[in-house]
């Protein structure tokens with residue numbers, strides 16, 4: 333499949349899976365055939381319990397019957413029409429009810445759309461041009477927010493509007509506001525820091541109150557990029573989990589359970605700016621993903637479902653740490669259990685994590701060596717038990733074959 337793909341697709345794997353391409357056993361990318369619930373099957377007929385969940389897009393299960401039936405029913409009435417649909421109004425109503433203080437919603441397709449639109453709204457609201465972002469944070473593939481310059485063809489000018497600061501560096505933030513406050517339209521941050529190939533970092537106690545106060549006093553908007561963590565920490569927004577109040581919230585990934593949809597939500601005082609900006613895409617009004625989102629939210633809000641996801645994710649993380657300790661490896665799990673980053677103490681070049689992940693994939697649990705994993709409400713007790721058995725063997729092998 334890779335040989336065929338390489339002939340017609342640059343590198344054979346398009347998109348974020350190629351930076352860096354995650355290689356499975358035999359060191360080639362796994363091509364998927366089908367998925368159901370928390371499992372997928374590859375083109376060679378191997379089965380996996382999936383802990384990447386479509387990079388977070390899946391939360392209530394691949395091919396979820398209720399979610400997909402809602403999308404199909406809407407599709408039967410026409411999906412991408414030229415006119416807005418009632419479905420968009422229903423979903424905007426639902427999200428503004430679910431997420432306190434949010435008064436309006438504007439839809440897009442990808443997380444990158446939502447984040448870029450939020451920046452535009454912040455500029456329109458403040459009449460300023462710049463945005464503060466955290467070093468190492470990923471906010472999408474659009475040129476302005478790719479200040480780490482991943483990939484070729486990106487001149488530094490494209491990200492010249494971004495002022496970088498380190499996570500939890502409140503003094504650095506204060507200095508930025510003192511030096512550039514008049515040009516800062518917004519501060520854009522994920523609710524906790526989940527960089528690539530590094531442990532996740534939770535906010536210090538003073539971080540969100542401090543950032544919020546600097547935004548308020550500096551008259552800049554506080555934008556939370558909840559694209560990745562959204563619906564995995566708190567159904568009413570990850571900012572609630574950490575106890576702060578943003579002006580604009582960007583959601584995507586798990587919102588419509590694998591159907592393409594993103595949204596910018598905002599407080600009432602940003603409505604006027606949202607009315608003035610031009611942000612659009614031909615497919616942004618497609619209604620089937622919105623119907624999917626409504627059904628997905630219904631499922632997630634069913635009593636017990638969210639708590640069960642938290643509990644099982646915690647069991648998985650605790651079990652991994654115990655199995656690591658049994659073979660002399662200190663597994664460090666950073667970030668909340670439903671979106672954990674797994675690293676191994678002393679494994680600076682990720683050789684151990686790579687050996688561990690490749691062994692896990694070979695045994696049937698699909699995990700990533702350098703990216704955070706995703707847990708879902710579709711994983712059950714049997715999945716966790718099977719994965720912990722896989723981990724026991726994979727950790728033994730990794731500890732035995734890799735020298736530090």
Ligand code: PMP
Nearest residue numbers: 442443444470471472557559560
């Ligand atoms: N923000 C964050 C925090 C993300 O994790 C991602 C995607 N990984 C994005 C924005 C961009 O979303 P998308 O890939 O849907 O454009």
